[in-house]
Amino acid sequence: MLDDFFMRALIAGVGLAIVVGPLGCFVVWRRMAYFGDTMAHSALLGVALSFLFDISLMIGVFGVAALVSLLLITLQKRKSLPTDALLGILSHSALAIGLVLVAFMAWLRIDLMGYLFGDILSVSVGDIAMIYGGGIAILAVLALIWRGLLAASVSEELAEVEGLKPERTKLIFMLLMAGVVAIAIKIVGILLITALLIIPAATARRFATTPEVMAVLASIFGVMSVIGGLFSSLQYDTPSGPSIVVMAVVLFILSLLPARQGRSS
Template sequence: MEDFIIRAALAAIGISIIAGSLGCFVIWKRMSYFSESISHSALLGVSLGLVSGLGLHFGLLIVGAIFSILIVVLQQRQFLSNDAILGIFSHISLSLGIVLLALVGGANTDYFSLLFGDILSISNQDIIWIYAILVLVSILLSIFWQRLLLLTLNEELGVASGLNRLAYQLLFMLMIALTVSVSVQIVGVLLITSLLIIPPATARVFARSPAQMVLLSIVVSMIAVVMGLSGSIYYDVATGPAIVIALGILFLLSQILPKRNII
């Protein structure tokens, strides 16, 4: 098997585990629009990485962290609705990213791969970065699982129990920013949200508990990325859209099969 196929498979599986687990919280917290907005900011992160020389991942991480903090701060002021704040930042960051890429990217910049992913660009350093983020997110979720779950399912009870809602909200948003920073090369800027939403939406149909939903979401995500990667190689099409199509097929199948308790 070609080396690039092995690297792509390892990267896709690592990202599917991260996105599958965090995506459940996105569904529970009804934050789909937030994940869409922060994924749009990824293009600005790519531009920052190119301009500063820090590299793709650090540029994505810095912009994602700043984006998350600004959103949390503005949400606390409550002078605009959440969707208005997200819409403003989403379109500004996307437009800035496009303009900066046009200025610094040059003729050799592959815009299609940035928007929809490119398995050929995955390197050994990218694999290390992805699995480092996977370990970090896994540790954070294992430590703060109960508190994040309580604030997600019953925020009033969590606050009454003494939990700092703002701190945990910021922690979760930063984990989403980490996820976005490692997902661009697989599914691209425009399709990252699909990895965060469709697997847990599919798993929710069959899950009997939050923990089971997370596990099923990871399984669905892993199956979809393997299907999408295989289809991408066989039919010579873009990886990101192929993965999203696979996710869509699994979601439609979940709606046809008999339902269980919905979490």
């Protein structure tokens, strides 16, 4: 018989995996892995500001991640620096400012390791409600912009000609990413969010025949990673968040084996 906290962790992890699967596909298609890192690193600044101003952790993290997204789009329009340089500046600046703020708040005892690597076993019923409620909203918005975002991933010029407004769609997608980071921070932590976004989507790409199939498969592989990682963590007494990501890596490696056999024959 599994403990209640383990069942809550399973339910929360499955809900998160279902949400990040389709978003992760666009991260892979649009080559935005570094943007995912930037969102994740900005989360620590959101955590620090949440404690400083005594507001909800998810609101603080979402607010900072959304602000970073808007700042990135503004700086991109100036074309003074390439996007990868801007992402590097924003990512490391937000992370450093967050760490400095945490250091200044000496009156607080903050479990930095918990925020960096997550603690899925500590999720509450309220956290689960937030994950599923926020997840449904994120997926609903993604469904509305799916066609425009997919077209822009292929060619922004073509999407512009078709009247799909790629810039607006890109901004909405970035805000959805900020929402996922805010939801995921307690489960897999700041440093592992990008891995959960990218690895299941990369695994799904091997088997997908259409973008929609890839999105569904990415969620399925994410769910498998959560379930396998949590049970491995229970069996071998390893950290839960990293165990989930390790399981995702194992699935990715296994997905490559048939292709290697095919080439060798």
